[in-house]
Amino acid sequence: MANIKHIPEEKLIDYARGAIPMHEAGKIHSHLLYCQECYNTLQNWQQLLNNLEPKQPPAALKERIWNRLSVHQHERKTRKHPHIVLRSLLVAAIIGFIVGLGYFINGNRKTPPVAVNDEFRAMRLQQDPQTKQIHIVPVSSEYASINGNIWVNTRRKELLLEVEGLMQLSNHDHQVWIIYKDNEMIGALLPYQNGTSRLFLRDENVPELKMLKGSIEPKGGSKIPTGPDTFYVEIKE
């Protein structure tokens, strides 16, 4: 039984909807006679679909989705075509570059990182062939919706963090921790807008970076991480 090849869930849904060609329906029927797992999945869908009440969402949803799509498409275009950047500075500013020196909460490094409000520089960092792009990793399935990247360049001594999928919290803040090879750690609040956080840093110590991690902290931020952690990214040479 361990080697049963199950029927894709999509196929079972089509079967439940009666939207499968006859010859294929026969094969599925035969499979269902001995595969309890597929049979249960089918039953679940039949139960749901047979009792489905047709409903319509609010009319405003269409516009909401289209606007979001337009923002995503604009972001993609500006990454590919830097000449569009100047024209789109205003839009980019809305997406969340409201970062200042005051964000850094802790750390004793002689040359602490500086948050930079410069879309054009960030773009150049992303396009530099020597820039390394690394995916961030959610710490658990609870935060599986979090995704994003860092772009790090030791020559330019710059770092860009972009995270999507962070939940907006009214009593807590999202904070990122910049961890160096000597284990010193500096915390910065993550600006947040429409589910996206971006932080662009210039940091003399970029070559000394070991890791970045995100965590949920009390409003205003913490001096040390209290957690829970949300994501991390290791920076390897």
Next chain:
Amino acid sequence: MEQDYDSKQLLKNIQLGSRRSFEIFYEKYVSYIYSIAYAITKNPEEAEDICHDVFLEVIEKCREYDPRRGSIKAWLAVKTKSRALDRLRKKKPLLINRLELAVDQAEKGADDFIFIHLEKELILDALNHIPDDQREALIRAYYIGETQREIAKYMNKPLGTVKSLIRYGLNNLRKQKSLLEWVEPDGGGRHGKH
């Protein structure tokens, strides 16, 4: 399959910025997606958000669609189910409200579907601090799938008492200290009555 070809082409056009294609695709599937999301969450605001997320996901990842696995409609149904279950997992007040709604419903609809897929640990954690008989009634109702009559027989209690145990159990869940933060706006999002 012809329809699926059209839908896939619409998705590609949308990626290229076609508003017209978006409107056709949206009108074609929005009710279906929203209805499934609502059946699972029983919450209009959440269903709307799920719709939003599913549309964005399928438009941006249309290359992931594999016609050998099934139709576009079925693909959308699976995506919607996954998003809806994720919401129930992440938003405890939504889950608690959904459990409560399921208690008195004669029509099962998506109930079995939900409780089979959700991790038992989510609720069992919250059940740790409520009285034994209330916990037993809830576990029997939701995870073992016994009817209230079967529970009454097994627990040797009148049917009315079992109904009360389930109701008190759910009310107690809300009172748990660990749940207090969930019912605040930041902890669990929207979970209004409907």
